[in-house]
Amino acid sequence: MTRAEHDTVTPADKDATGEIAQPPGHVEVWRGNEHSPVEGAPDGVITLKDLEVYYGDFRAVTDVNVQFGSKEITALIGPSGCGKSTVLRCLNRMNDLVPGARVVGTVAYHGVDIYGPDVDVIEVRRRVGMVFQKPNPFPKSIYDNVAYGPRVTGMKVDSMDELVERALRGAALWDEVKDKLKQNAFGLSGGQQQRLCIARAIATSPEVILMDEPCSALDPIATAKIEDLMAELAKTYTIIIVTHNMQQAARVSQRTGFFTAEADEMGHRTGRLVEFDTTEHIFGNPSDERTEAYITGRFG
Ligand SMILES: Nc1ncnc2c1ncn2[C@@H]1O[C@H](COP(=O)(O)OP(=O)(O)OP(=O)(O)O)[C@@H](O)[C@H]1O
Numbered sequence: 166m167t168r169a170e171h172d173t174v175t176p177a178d179k180d181a182t183g184e185i186a187q188p189p190g191h192v193e194v195w196r197g198n199e200h201s202p203v204e205g206a207p208d209g210v211i212t213l214k215d216l217e218v219y220y221g222d223f224r225a226v227t228d229v230n231v232q233f234g235s236k237e238i239t240a241l242i243g244p245s246g247c248g249k250s251t252v253l254r255c256l257n258r259m260n261d262l263v264p265g266a267r268v269v270g271t272v273a274y275h276g277v278d279i280y281g282p283d284v285d286v287i288e289v290r291r292r293v294g295m296v297f298q299k300p301n302p303f304p305k306s307i308y309d310n311v312a313y314g315p316r317v318t319g320m321k322v323d324s325m326d327e328l329v330e331r332a333l334r335g336a337a338l339w340d341e342v343k344d345k346l347k348q349n350a351f352g353l354s355g356g357q358q359q360r361l362c363i364a365r366a367i368a369t370s371p372e373v374i375l376m377d378e379p380c381s382a383l384d385p386i387a388t389a390k391i392e393d394l395m396a397e398l399a400k401t402y403t404i405i406i407v408t409h410n411m412q413q414a415a416r417v418s419q420r421t422g423f424f425t426a427e428a429d430e431m432g433h434r435t436g437r438l439v440e441f442d443t444t445e446h447i448f449g450n451p452s453d454e455r456t457e458a459y460i461t462g463r464f465g
């Protein structure tokens with residue numbers, strides 16, 4: 166496997182079928198569990214191979230090899246600055262938007278390198294949606310927030326009203342907003358705004374939803390609602406969540422990846438994926454002593 170190096174911004178075209186195009190012979194393709202470091206991992210949706218991310222000259226994270234399973238919740242945990250958000254942003258090319266960010270290695274979505282030169286970034290982000298730490302609705306109506314993605318991606322939609330209702334129901338928000346769809350989204354509570362952002366993410370029918378600390382700005386009741394919602398969403402979607410809340414990781418996820426950053430002899434700190442396994446294993450009987458130290462609260 167030769168390592169591919171990618172500049173941050175690679176404008177690309179969609180192929181005639183609207184699929185993410187893969188240039189023939191350009192990237193190595195692999196499927197299933199053949200290369201998985203994870204014993205018993207289900208069919209991989211996203212596979213990271215020798216992933217490394219730089220900000221300018223600074224290597225933020227290295228040596229990440231992992232396969233994310235379909236229709237399950239994977240939690241990424243670890244102390245602040247170990248590269249969780251950096252890795253998450255690689256999964257739908259959000260790092261393209263970060264000045265100086267450079268991704269090395271391979272991020273494969275169903276075997277297709279999403280950093281390949283002919284890949285349509287908009288299509289990647291339609292298939293791999295994202296929900297951020299701070300609810301970030303657009304300054305638009307509730308309805309227009311949900312309809313935004315389908316409109317800008319040119320999705321063929323029979324009835325936008327039905328699509329908006331379906332997405333809001335899917336995000337467990339419909340009953341609370343059905344009578345005020347034309348009102349500005351900023352009028353919603355924080356928890357409702359976050360569920361609106363989830364509705365906006367699922368409106369484009371993604372396969373994967375990335376969540377970066379989606380509950381850290383929410384109160385316990387709103388958090389519980391999002392956690393219940395995640396369990397429901399995982400029947401349909403693959404969810405990868407970054408969380409600082411270990412109880413949350415233990416409650417909601419089937420698999421957990423523990424990252425940490427260690428300084429080398431030059432004092433450069435680089436994040437690494439220390440352990441990736443079932444959540445039960447990580448929290449019950451971790452293989453690495455660094456994982457154990459973290460989950461028992463001895464560092465981080
Ligand atoms: N835009 C950026 N420019 C330069 N360095 C960055 C940038 N974003 C992150 N970093 C650095 O990369 C490393 C990993 O950061 P990252 O935000 O991925 O960590 P994290 O695990 O998500 O931390 P936290 O738990 O605090 O959110 C850190 O050293 C951070 O300072």
Ligand SMILES: [Mg+2]
Pocket residue numbers: 249250251407
């Ligand atoms: Mg982060």
